[in-house]
Amino acid sequence: MQTLWFLSSRLVKGILVVLAIVVLDFFLIHFAPGDPAAVMAGESGATDEIFLQQLRVKFGLDQPLMTQLGLYLWGVVRLDLGYSYRQQMPVLDLVMDRLPATLILTGAAFVFSLVIGVAAGAWAAANKDRPLDRAITTISLIFYATPLFWMALMSVLVFSVWLDWLPGFGFEEVGNTDNVFERVLDVSRHLVLPAVTLGLFFTAVYVRMTRSSMIETARMDFVKTARAKGLTEGVILRRHVLRNAVLPVVTLAGLQAGQMVGGAVMTETVFAWPGIGRLMYEALLQRDYNLLLGVFLVSAAMVVVFNILTDWVYRLVDPRIEVAR
């Protein structure tokens, strides 16, 4: 019952956030320099006065601003994100087409970065101030400062072009096979470079977070108690310190979902990964603002959903914590 109440209050809050983004989208279109109709047409028919006039009538651009906002909101509520005049398709269809690829990529990158980040961070903390700790800390500092798009480009160059170990382009070999197993294998091979590149920045974040959280937790009284009980250092670290230290990392990981979307734009652009990040880049190149705003809205909604899930997981992991607010 409490969980249900929690989830529904979170859902309401999430919906409010998404609505606020819709309103933001609306004002962006309207306060952009130039004619909103031309912005929507995405320059595809911007010189065609009759077409622009049709758009003005269709979207009520000749009506008062608040009426327009109402119309726009009503459209979004009916899951109508507008039409991409460039790609000749409804925006929502385009985005939904590309969403699975992004979920695969960000999901893989997320798992990779969390597992490696927590493991390396814990390892560093267990060897605090020794050479191993210094090495891990230094490497994560470097990855933290590396521009994602550059790392993507360099990894294509090294692992795909020079060493020829892995494909650095696309989602799968087209028309390669009908066998499901072989197809999964093929996609996985294509996934390795983009997912690792996207994941490394976040790995660096989690390493630093886990390390400092472990060191902090190790100073607490219950750790002294465990030591006094005569438990070995390994057991103390794994069973007591790590378990407690990982909580703030989970919270942080949830908060970083939004950054993951930004990272996906860079990675998908470089690796020609057919997700919504790449779609955003295509929309940019074609000045297709309707599509651009649609991708933005869907990615924001995705982040909201993900935040709710993290909060829920957090409650499951640590029932002591009340995250009602």
Place this chain on the structure above:
Amino acid sequence: MTGFWSRFRRRRIAMIGLIVVALVVAVAIAAPYLYPQSPWKMVQRPFLPPFANALVPLGTDTLGRNVASGLAHGAQVSLLIGIVSTLVALAVGVPIGAIAGYFGGIVDDVLMRFTEFFQTVPSFALAIVLVAIFQPSLTSVIAAIGVVGWPPVARLVRGEVLAQRRREYVEAAILAGQSNFTIITRQILPNVVSPIVVLASLMVATAILLESSLSFLGLGDPSVMSWGYMIGAARTVVRQAWWLSFFPGVAILITVLAINLVGEGLAEALDPRSSRDHH
């Protein structure tokens, strides 16, 4: 202040960071003298590899432009955008955080919900949308990075002000009849300046990364040479000419890393408690 400097100086890695930052600043200032010609100008045949010609030590790009000159001029843009957009973020975040923390109650609630909203929205995607719609220019890039950068500032300042709010000196100032504005700006903010400085230094690094990402996607100011633009322009020829994307990337990496090191050094030097933990 002398105590601060001696603590900072003891951190060797932070000192290395500071020296590197000083070098980048020097290159940025010297760029117009080192390479008086526009970095957009063709100087040699295209695709000249690095270390082959002393006049163009890092080679030339697809249009025969000098990579070294591009790097030097790009340093100006990176630093300019990094610093100014951080100032913009501070100008938005500090007042919002201070007002929320000082007045509390419903003011705090409203402002913090507003801040949370901006923290939930995917920041890089928002920056892309803003720059694309308002057309790429130095101003729009700086504004966009500022808009996505202020929420952490507001949260930090709110927390710090909230902690100071119940101190005796604040109550004394209220009893002395000082206005809220004076109390916030003259009494409280000077006491919370250290953590803001630390956060701001780290934000400069983030802003440089963000700027380079935007320029890489073609959302930089089209009239200025920037590191991200150089990599974006060289993306399609990475197989033939690795140096075109390699060197600007190294420049970004080194600059961002150095600023982060300085930021961490500042954090430890400004907070004597944390430096004691390290020795």
